[in-house]
Amino acid sequence: MKKLMSAVLAGAMMLSLAACGSTADTTQSTSGSEAATGETTASATPIKLGGIGPVTGGNAQYGTAVQNGEQLAVDEINAAAGYTVFELQFEDDESDPETAVNAYNALKDWGMQVLLGAVTSDPSLNVASECVNDNMFMLTPSASAEDVALTGPNVFQMCFTDPNQGKTSAQYIADNNLGTNIGIIYDSSDPYSTGIYTAFVATAGELGLNIVAQPSFTADNKSDLSTQVAQCQDAGADLVFLPIYYNEASQILIAANSRGYTPTFFGCDGMDGILGVEGFDTSLANGLMMLCPFSAFGDDETTTTFVSAYEAAFDSTPNQFAADAYDCVYAIYQCVQDGTINGDMSASDMCDALVEAFGTMSFSGTTGENQTWDENGMISKEPKVYQIQDDAYVLVGEE
Amino acid sequence: MALTRLKHMKKTTRSNLITFGIVIVFYLVVEALMAGGLTSSSFEGQLVPICAYVVLAISLNLTVGFLGELSLGHAGFMSVGAFAGVLLWTVLGKTLPAYVALPLAFLAGGLVAGIFGVIVGVPVLRLSGDYLAIVTLAFGEIIKNIINACYLGYDENGLHFSLTDAASMGLAPDGTTLINGAMGITRITKASTFTMGIALVLITLVVILNLIHSRTGRAVMAIRDNEIAAQSVGVDLTRYKLTAFVISAVFAGFAGVLYALNYSSLVARRFDYNTSIQILVFVVLGGMGNIRGSIIAAALLTVLPEMLRGMDDYRMLIYAIVLIVMMIFNQSPQIVAWRKRVAARFTRKKGAPAPQKEVA
Known part of the structure; x- marks a missing residue:
């Protein structure tokens, strides 16, 4: 009997701890965004960005980098605009194709309007077909299998295909x-x-x-x-x-x-x-x-701003996963600034508008200048070859 | 009238009817909720996987709970079934109508899984001991690695196959790649529905419940309880062991097809050791030899990680705690005795005497 009691109590304690942890997190983020909204009168309905990637399990290093990159970009944009332009919700998929679809559905219930994910290839293939069914715009930072972009006209890649x-x-x-x-x-x-x-x-x-x-x-x-x-x-x-x-x-x-x-x-x-x-x-x-496509040692302004902000926020050097994810958010933001999309549009209307915009636009970010997308949604950017010398990347052919 | 008939029914028949009732009521309630638009897409998305896991748990229970042999490669049978079914569906789905192609895909999945069940079972089930666990564990891993390295395609010259890479398949430029090695099968036309899933669960229940209560089922359980005693009264050990094991594999194949047709891509990596253990967890937590328990455990434990999504990082921790608590609640002798005492308190009012304290 005593054993049972202790087990139940231990369980209850864990639950309350967990509950504390998560509530604290959410209140923090909401109060943050409320404060931001309160400061200015200029505001619009926030656009809900969804992210999917492995933040637990064997591939967690890639998912965490993408989550950090997206979060950093969203925070920067919201702070610069003075109101909440984007809300980001990132769901874990453990790099499992089945869990990825569950994560996608959970994001849909949350009201996601644009998907920036998934991170790894198998989950992305499954999620891409769901996006095509729902006419949801999908821009994956790092799923580089060719079949991902070929799934449908509304699936785009920020990285080179394999x-x-x-x-x-x-x-x-x-x-x-x-x-x-x-x-x-x-x-x-x-x-x-x-x-x-x-x-x-x-x-x-x-x-x-x-x-x-x-x-x-x-x-x-x-x-x-x-x-x-x-x-x-x-x-x-x-x-x-x-x-x-x-x-x-x-x-x-x-x-x-x-x-x-x-x-x-x-x-x-x-x-x-x-x-x-x-x-x-x-x-x-x-x-x-x-x-x-990306070097954390680059000396152009976009890269140095990104790298120093990332290092300050997450205490680690960003890799290309984080950079691609960061660029994904800014590419969508470019469409917001163009007036192509706004938060009052439905996910499907937004998808149609973004597909059209991505077909013609040119985007410059941390992973390259003047990046464009072809009709399949595959990116075209200049490939760069780096060589490691004394713990730093050196662009080959520049020296 | 109907109620009195229910009371005088054989205990097993009544128990079976309750099991069917649970599945049918679940189906009707969910369909009603979906029609009323009251379900979230998160829940709707999990309905087909739930059905697939329920079928897997029931079929594994036949091997683990009724035959008393440990199988650690159930995901392997699911995998071969899924690949066979999906291949047939991609090839036939374009030419034949769905109501012909789909049943054929399911039959192919079950058949292929069954053939592998025979291949694995014939040598191993002649032995007694833990050999089946070892061999099925290896089987699951072998299947995963072979399918991962397997390239299959067809063009006007026929089928092309390679185990090295896509180029050595020698496919004509206009040929179609069916299995692309580590990328598996992509762009599958999704076909699984919740109704199909429930139908498969019901078919599985009919077959397996009837099997358990048949002559074969009693022989299988006799082998589990005491092999020597069963042998001494003339039960053909290998034959009955093989029957139970192959039927279990066939239904794993069906479940694999149902599962695979719910997604647009299929990779062999998904059906690894962890998936086999996951199915075994459903069976053990639901109670070995308890079909209804398997159904409930499989459904609950599939939905649980998604329900815990709001908990972020604590998700895994809580899932693990739930598993441990469920295990203690179901299996610990003290808790079982305590549950009986509590249950007796409710029934005592009807004049039943208080039960003696059980010695565990």
Whole structure:
């Protein structure tokens, strides 16, 4: 009996704690926005932005970056305008396609008018088809699978598509003669990695690049990647292409270092963040090249403002996930300033207006100047190649 | 009249009718609420997954609760069923009318899952011990990795298949890719509805409840209670074990098709070890060997994480606490005895004597 009582009491305590936590959060944010509204008379119905991404689970690092980026942009815009332009509600999807649809429905119940998500590819595919059904405008910061944008006319991407990255990387490597014997290490269980890999191999074939080794790993056996590194070394690869995320890439760099293997490493936008990996000797990343739209070390005004604000707010350096998410909000804000959309429009009307606007507009943000979207909703922006030198990104070709 | 007949009915029949009643009443109430526009889209979106999980929990209960064997690869059967059903649906859905193509898709899903059930079951169920748990665990992982590496497409020259990458499939430029490796099947025409889900739940209930109360079911339960005793009276162990296990796999395949046709994309990663454990949690918390418990547990535990969305970061914590509390409430001997005492207090008024305190 005593045990039962203690269990019930413990449960009740947890519940009340949890309740306290969440109420405190909401009151804080509402009072903040009320204060902002109170200060000026100029106000309009706020536009409800929904965000979906993994803030728990294995991919939480990406979802959290996107959530932070979107929150930062919304706060900045609201503060600058003097009234609540945007309200942001971010829902967790644990990077699970089923939970993502649940999150989408929860946001719909909340009254979402524009969706800025989801973050990872599988959830985005499911959510995109819901958006097409409901005629809800969807702009994903980071879901780069080609099929996401191809789901429908109202689905747009802020990031490069995977095939585009693979193609551009191969083109760049061929144009600059970075390597004669190329090795590729990729994650065959990941759509991002296989998407880039497939396009890279196809373009490399057309350009006559010599691929000597292409070992792969899967999400289930990535704890030791030294075999894959050894395969590339034994095949004599002088350039290793890594279309993977930074955590696995850091292991590959460590494995290569311990074997005394020093090829040129070339990665894609998933590599951004490698300098922030905990316990990783960043000097190993010296010379690593990557195709990435964003650099936290950029010196243009948009980037420096964003990076310093982000560092002040979240105590960490933003990566391209955060930058793409930040740009998503500003791209929508550009349409608000144009008068294309306002908070009184229904989600469906807003979607039609935004689809038309995104077809013609040009947007400049932290991830590039004069970005435009094609009729499929895929973005076109200038690809940049950075090289890591002494814990900083240096734009290749600028010096 | 009807009421007295209900009273004189066999206890199991009455219990079964109550189970059917719960499902039908749930269906009617939800349909009425939906017609009145009183449900949120969040709730509506979860109806089909609930039905799929209920079918999965009932079918796994047959293996775990009635056969007494532990299966840790139920998601694997769900996966092969889902992929088979969706492939058939994408190919036939364009040419055949939906009322022909859909049942065919379900049949294909069940059939393929059943075939895999036989393949896994024949060697393993001849043994006694925990071998089924080990083999099904491996089966689930193998299926996930094979489908993840599987590329399938067709063009005018026929089917193309590869286990390395999309390019080595050798598909003509105008060919159609069906399974694209790690990207799975995309752009599925969604077809699952709540009515379909409830129909599948009812079919599952009819088949499995009847099976349990048939000669086969009694043989299966005899094996669970004492294998040697069952063998000594002439029960063919392998045959009955296999029957129960394969039927369980077939319904997992049906549930997989229902689940997959509710979304526009399908990836094998979704059906991993965690999903198998999730289904096992439904069964264990609902009570092993208790079909009605499985239904309620599956429905509640599917909805719960979504109901806790407002709690933000505390969601996971509370979900875990709920699992533990439910487990204690259902299984702990002291609590079970306490529940009986409380129940007795209500029935004592009718003249029943106070029960003796149970020794756990």
